[in-house]
Amino acid sequence: MLRPWKTLARRVLLSRPPWIEVGDEQVELPDGRVIDDFPWIRTRDFAIVVAITPEQQVVLERSYKHGPRRVAVALPAGFTEKGEAPLDTARRELREETGYEADDWRALGSFTVDGNYGLCVEHAFLAMDARRADGASATPTGDLEEIEVFTVPLHEALAMLARGDVAQLSSASALALAGLAIHPRSAAP
């Protein structure tokens, strides 16, 4: 009964490869209405990681991000490179940003960031039994932000989330999904 929209035409209005592309579409709704200029935005898909140490600590970052325009608590994350599987992005970003590695990876879900305009897909992962790699440097490589890496118990990370210390929806969503996944009894009737 619920039917998809049809795209009748599509154009690009602004292109900033490889970061952003913006345009609009002429779409036909199931009831026959035609919208001439429904916008779309395309940015880069990314992976984000909730890494838990053997001591049940979460690997967190503190950094300034220009989207929320403030210093806040966040999770390791980064754009998927061309042809890179999201899990490989997650492993790479965890290592590059924090110096941690893990063998036990679980998918927490993949979600379209904007319901109307698309934007990109968040691929969220849980990495259990995470440990600092031998010879790892926690100095971020190639990114613009300065990052401080620290660990806290999961319940403290969730308390930070509840009191507004997390600014970005990407980190908030992954941390909440991880909290549910690690304590599955919370999902039982």
Added chain:
Amino acid sequence: MLRPWKTLARRVLLSRPPWIEVGDEQVELPDGRVIDDFPWIRTRDFAIVVAITPEQQVVLERSYKHGPRRVAVALPAGFTEKGEAPLDTARRELREETGYEADDWRALGSFTVDGNYGLCVEHAFLAMDARRADGASATPTGDLEEIEVFTVPLHEALAMLARGDVAQLSSASALALAGLAIHPRSAAP
């Protein structure tokens, strides 16, 4: 020690009021580097609602959304109107989209949707003791999408989330945050 970026100049490249504005900024990083064209995107802030009935059912929607380009499970949500408090948006959208009302409202958090470019802010709410309003029509008013409204127990909603039935990050994040808020023991050590 972590310092914010400085915006030295800012321009608008694309404007589609009241929906989207895109531009770039010349920013100065704390280490002195200057980036000439760091993008920003501005869309409209929105509120999203996890409404729980006295029978512990979650009020859900099924609809086609053009961002993920598929029919999926989602939560009631909508843009804040000019000057409207996010909680008022949440109450209005819950009523307009589903016909439900509630008196017991709790904030689940406000998060910037894109860490780099900004985009907009999601305001997530939990509405307890939600009931169908007298004379309520569940026919959506003024939106483009057809919506089916249904209710399931919270544990079933979280199972839908875990198995990929939720397509949008907005709904996934709010549902996961609600799951944690309703079962606070899951956040305990």
